[in-house]
Amino acid sequence: MSHQLRRLLAFPLLAIAGFIGLNMYWRYQRDELWGHAPLFLYLFVYAAVLLLLTLRPDGSVRPNNLLSVLSGVLLGLGFPGYLPFPFALLIAFVPLLVLHTRLRDTGAGYGRMFWHGFSAFLLYNVLATYWVTNTSLAAGLFAILVNSLLMTLPWLAFHWTSRKSPRVAYLALGAFWISFEHLHYNWSLNWPWLTLGNGFAQFPALIQWYELTGALGGTVWILGANYLAFRWYQSTERRGRPLLALGLVVLLPMAFSLLRYATYRPAGDAGTISVAAIQPNFEPHYEKFADDDSAQLDTFLNLSRAALAVGPVDYLLYPETSFARVEENRPLSNPSIRGLFEALSGQPARYLVTGFDGYYIFAAGEPVTEAVRYFDRADGSILALEALNATLQIDLATGEYQTYRKGVFVPGAESFPFKSVFFFLEDWVNSLGGTVAGRGTQSRRLPLVGEKAKVAPVICYESVFGDYFTDYIREGAQAIFVMTNDGWWDKTAGHRQHLWFSSLRAIETRRAVVRSANTGISSFTDQRGHISSQTRYDEATFLRGEMALNNAITLYVRFGDVVARIALLLAAMLLLGNLTRSISPDAFSRKKA
Structure with missing residues (x-):
């Protein structure tokens, strides 16, 4: 097959990708979201490039390229969002x-290893996180390409x-892989x-042992299963001990988990709280940041009254950034917050817990933080403040309130990565209407304290971070409130993945x-990680439930990510050993007798 014919085969794929891109632009001009369109755009471009690189000049197929594609497909389809079959992850690296092994035995260099690893991880990222592109095309491309490149680093370190x-x-x-995930x-x-x-x-019934190891323990399990599956595949007769070891590694943790799931009971009797989550x-x-505040306030009030008409609750829970322009030290001065109160x-509810987009004004002479922003006042003085993505709890009986500041921010959208390195970009970013200041935060993950419970006020992206999440519990949190806004990604796999991650945090x-999610899915998840009730996506509604405290x-x-600490130690020792062997090849060689 000639090179020209290969180009002709790739051209229809690129043409389809171009048509999808034009359709996305047209929808953007009409203020419409893209849904799954970015997935097909990326896949058609990937397939066209792969076609050009996979076919040899004589028309035969380069099998090595197909192996990297197969790993990418297994990783992407095994991750939650498409097929309910995560078991594909247990063989995805095979x-x-x-x-x-093939490339190493033929003396292939790092360039070929990089290409095949990057090809697999690129497809993995496309299949699993294409939906990020619905926030913006640049954000989606950056997340997919950079994360794929980063994933090749432990792969290349393995080859080294x-x-x-x-x-x-x-x-x-x-x-190396676990160290990468931890970092x-x-x-x-x-x-x-x-x-x-x-x-x-x-x-969640299959991973109850995450209460011991966290999600990184699951990574160990998956990588271990892949290694044993690879050993079985490489063995001459493909039976016997490797297959037995693979079966034990896969089945024993799941058997323990199923038993733990069936028999788990909360320790002690810490009581319960009733919550109405508003969506x-x-x-x-x-819509959200352009609509009239009074119209949105009416929606919150109508849904709250409908929820309370069913019966009293201890807490009303609203989503992330439900209200804007809230001064942290004077929340009731905000018209919407005051109107709600x-x-x-x-009404038959004791507490209102809501996310808000707000600010804190520094007093004259008060030390400022890295997130400070300066503005000129009309009288010639300087206003120093920091922007906040935060949570407010109001006691509806007394008006007393507590606030909490988000501690983990989405890179780019809420924080400027490596600000100390790229400080010279500050004026340029400011000229575009952005800021490198980021958001104000707090050092401790303090719970909101009420009459019946201490609850962890988790804001959106924070719910993805397992070890970070444990700080709320060490501070005394007995239950978890997640406030989020998952509508940025349209009706794709993103909001479902985020929902399921709450099951991980419940188990750990x-x-x-x-969860109170602006566009859904709002839900209640028990201490086993089982989602007991949930709303549908893209509907205005409420969800009531009881939560057992613990x-x-x-x-x-208690101990955090021990798995990560062990992996970091091993990785450091291995890298040091590799470096020593590179500098002095004879340092570890055995002396001849």
């Missing part, structure tokens, strides 16, 4: 490991180890969404979770 220390190469893959929780460009252990979030359903791109006082901490501390909460 094609890549087979490919690595296989050349320098082949006996521990597969141990190194696990150590992805803890730096300015954090994006731990695709942590492998998150892949079983849709099936107002304001479209965030073109006056309308709901005397053994705390019941209630004071017990799980091993994961």
